[in-house]
Amino acid sequence: MGKATVIPFGPQHPVLPEPLHLDLVVEDEKVIEAIPQIGFIHRGLEKLVETRDYNQFIYVAERICGICAFGHSMGYAETVERLMGIEIPDRAKMLRVIWHELSRVHSHILWMGLAADAFGFESLFMHCWRLRERVLDLFEATTGGRVIFSVVRVGGVNRDISDEQLKQFVDVLDGIKGEYKEICDTFLTDRSVKNRTVGVGYISYDDALAMSMVGPFVRASGVKQDVRMLRNDGYAFLDGFEPVIDPQGDCYARVKVRALEVLQAIDIIEEMIRKLVPGEIAVPVKGNPADGAEACNVLEQPRGECYYYARGNGTKNLARMRMRTPTSQNLAGMTTALAGCDLADVNMIVLTIDPCISCTER
Amino acid sequence: MSTFKLGKMTFAGLFKKPETIQYPVQHRFVPEGLKGHIAVDMEHCILCGICMKRCPTHAIEVDKKAGQWSIDRFRCIQCGHCTRECPKGCLTMEPTYAPVAAEKHRDVFEKPAAAPEPAAAEA
Numbered sequence: 001m002g003k004a005t006v007i008p009f010g011p012q013h014p015v016l017p018e019p020l021h022l023d024l025v026v027e028d029e030k031v032i033e034a035i036p037q038i039g040f041i042h043r044g045l046e047k048l049v050e051t052r053d054y055n056q057f058i059y060v061a062e063r064i065c066g067i068c069a070f071g072h073s074m075g076y077a078e079t080v081e082r083l084m085g086i087e088i089p090d091r092a093k094m095l096r097v098i099w100h101e102l103s104r105v106h107s108h109i110l111w112m113g114l115a116a117d118a119f120g121f122e123s124l125f126m127h128c129w130r131l132r133e134r135v136l137d138l139f140e141a142t143t144g145g146r147v148i149f150s151v152v153r154v155g156g157v158n159r160d161i162s163d164e165q166l167k168q169f170v171d172v173l174d175g176i177k178g179e180y181k182e183i184c185d186t187f188l189t190d191r192s193v194k195n196r197t198v199g200v201g202y203i204s205y206d207d208a209l210a211m212s213m214v215g216p217f218v219r220a221s222g223v224k225q226d227v228r229m230l231r232n233d234g235y236a237f238l239d240g241f242e243p244v245i246d247p248q249g250d251c252y253a254r255v256k257v258r259a260l261e262v263l264q265a266i267d268i269i270e271e272m273i274r275k276l277v278p279g280e281i282a283v284p285v286k287g288n289p290a291d292g293a294e295a296c297n298v299l300e301q302p303r304g305e306c307y308y309y310a311r312g313n314g315t316k317n318l319a320r321m322r323m324r325t326p327t328s329q330n331l332a333g334m335t336t337a338l339a340g341c342d343l344a345d346v347n348m349i350v351l352t353i354d355p356c357i358s359c360t361e362r
Numbered sequence: 363m364s365t366f367k368l369g370k371m372t373f374a375g376l377f378k379k380p381e382t383i384q385y386p387v388q389h390r391f392v393p394e395g396l397k398g399h400i401a402v403d404m405e406h407c408i409l410c411g412i413c414m415k416r417c418p419t420h421a422i423e424v425d426k427k428a429g430q431w432s433i434d435r436f437r438c439i440q441c442g443h444c445t446r447e448c449p450k451g452c453l454t455m456e457p458t459y460a461p462v463a464a465e466k467h468r469d470v471f472e473k474p475a476a477a478p479e480p481a482a483a484e485a
Contacts, residue, residue: 056418059441123368130381144397144455150441158442159395182371 004032007343011040015118015347018357022350026343034338034346036331042361046321053316054080054289055154064323065359066147067110068301070103072359073152075299076321078233079308080154083295084287089280090237092156097234098169098272099143099151100299101265106135107302108258108265109180111354112187115255118351119196127183131176138172141165156282166273173266184259197252201337201349204249213333215304215326216261217353220254222247227300237275238268251345254352288316301326303354325359396457397440402431403452404471413444413453429473435460 004027011019019040025033048060061076062069074096081088113128136146142161143149151158161169187193203213208221218225226243228235235241244260246253289312297308304326313319330353337349383390409431411424421437422444424430445453 052418056416056443059418059439059443123372127368127371133381140396141393142395144393144395144442145440148439150397150439150443158446179371182368186368 003027009034009346009350013347015114015351016355017114018355020350020355020357022338022346024338024343024346029343031338031341031343031346034335036335038331038357038361040361041358045362046323049318049321051317054318055285055316057318057321058152058154059150062148062150062152064325064362065356067107068103068303068306068356068359069148070099070152071299071301071306072323073149074100075297075301075306075308075323076310077152077154078299079295079297079310080289080318082297083289083293083310083312084154084285086155086283086285088156088283090277091160091279092281093234094237094272094276095157095161095281096152097237098161098269098276099139099149100234101268101272102135102138104265104302105176105262105269106132106139107354108262109135111258111302111351112183112255115348115351116187116193118347119193121190121192124183124186127179131179131183134172134176138169141168153282155285156280158282160281166276170270170273173269177263177266180262184263187255187259193255194252196345196348197255197352198250200251200345201341201352202250203333203337205247207336208249208333211332211336212329213304214329215301215354216244216254216257217304217330217333219243219245220257221249225305227298227305230298232298234272238271241268251348251352258354288312288314289318290314303327303356303359304329306359323359323362325356325362327353327356327360330355331360392457394457395455397442398456398458399435399440399460400433400438400444401454401456402433402471403454404431404473406450406452407431407473408450409473410449412447412449416443416447418443423468430470431473432468432470434466434468435463436466 004025007024007026009022009024010016011021021037023035024031045060045064049057052060058073058076062073064072109128109132113125116124116128140146142165143151143159203221205222208218208223222245224243224245228241244257244264246256291314293312295310299306306326307324309322310318311320334353338346341349409424409426414422414424419437419439421434423432442455445455
């Protein structure tokens with residue numbers, strides 16, 4: 001047994017797209033404990049509800065995170081709509097689902113590229129990001145933005161998707177699906193991927209429940225938990241929804257769940273496009289949230305369940321806006337998965353929770 | 363053979379067009395609704411100041427007395443909120459990006475002088 005040593009990991013590290021610091025207590029090559037520290041990119045965005053009115057705050061909400069931008073604007077808008085008792089048109093709900101699922105595709109393909117880069121599979125990384133470009137082009141054509149879309153508003157959406165654009169959507173997604181299946185096959189069957197992921201960072205079903213983990217991280221431990229199962233808002237138009245789960249609980253299972261969720265998200269988009277009803281895309285919003293009115297909302301973002309809470313004070317500014325993001329739920333699970341692993345596997349385990357520190361700190 | 367998992371895709375790549383472009387000789391396709399920069403039609407602007415009040419980043423300033431509408435391109439986040447709020451529809455989102463600048467400055471637009479009355483012009 002060697003002497004315990006503390007190795008600092010991050011906040012600047014090649015595997016981390018965002019700043020997270022870990023103090024890794026190691027004995028020889030084994031990690032005994034991982035102590036996380038965050039606080040490097042806190043921006044105080046929740047406080048801004050006091051100086052921006054409830055319509056303006058949507059542009060702040062979508063800047064909480066670059067990858068979950070659409071999810072945050074959608075989650076915030078749905079919360080304020082509940083707060084004010086606004087019923088938005090069906091077409092707006094469906095368009096939101098289409099864009100939200102498209103952002104899931106973009107987020108997961110981005111993550112898969114990063115994961116491939118982390119275990120040294122450079123060509124796979126480049127193929128993933130090449131496919132992601134096409135998804136970003138779809139966003140650009142339909143919303144006018146590649147990362148920040150500003151397309152959601154309280155009461156509906158700002159832009160409609162024309163029939164020609166919907167046809168383009170289907171064509172591009174069909175093209176992506178064909179190429180993605182080859183990438184997916186590489187991720188799920190390649191020996192070099194399996195060598196780095198199978199049996200690494202195991203989390204049991206019971207631990208996953210005890211630590212209230214969310215998203216693909218918990219689904220990879222066999223827990224059937226997905227907010228889309230509640231069939232809220234636009235998801236009510238789906239014929240059915242079964243989350244992708246895997247009982248293995250290791251890094252390979254997390255890769256597998258995300259890889260298959262991309263195909264599931266593409267299927268949801270295609271179903272929504274088939275069912276898209278004509279009509280208005282927004283309703284006019286008048287007045288302010290009532291004093292003391294409260295509303296909450298949950299949304300399945302690419303990284304998992306995100307919870308929103310809003311309270312009105314009778315003015316155009318909200319009294320409180322609170323978000324509980326998926327990564328803050330998953331950090332406890334990450335430290336558990338890290339305990340007992342090899343030092344060389346730390347980067348893979350950290351990456352498989354898909355940490356989003358921008359969301360967590362806001 | 364796991365070594366050739368990506369072989370089909372990689373081999374096909376030899377006969378396809380490159381995914382990248384030769385910038386600045388070539389330019390990307392610009393979609394119609396791209397959020398580039400805000401343009402103002404000063405002939406129809408009534409300087410009501412609603413855009414200034416609604417702008418989430420306070421990028422727009424309207425000086426009714428001086429007849430000026432100005433925008434700080436560095437503060438503008440291209441959300442398009444002003445284009446939807448303008449009662450006269452004189453603000454539009456153009457698909458080209460604002461050019462880079464060495465110094466931060468405001469783009470100032472003046473209200474054109476009112477055309478003289480026909481009777482006054484004859485006199």
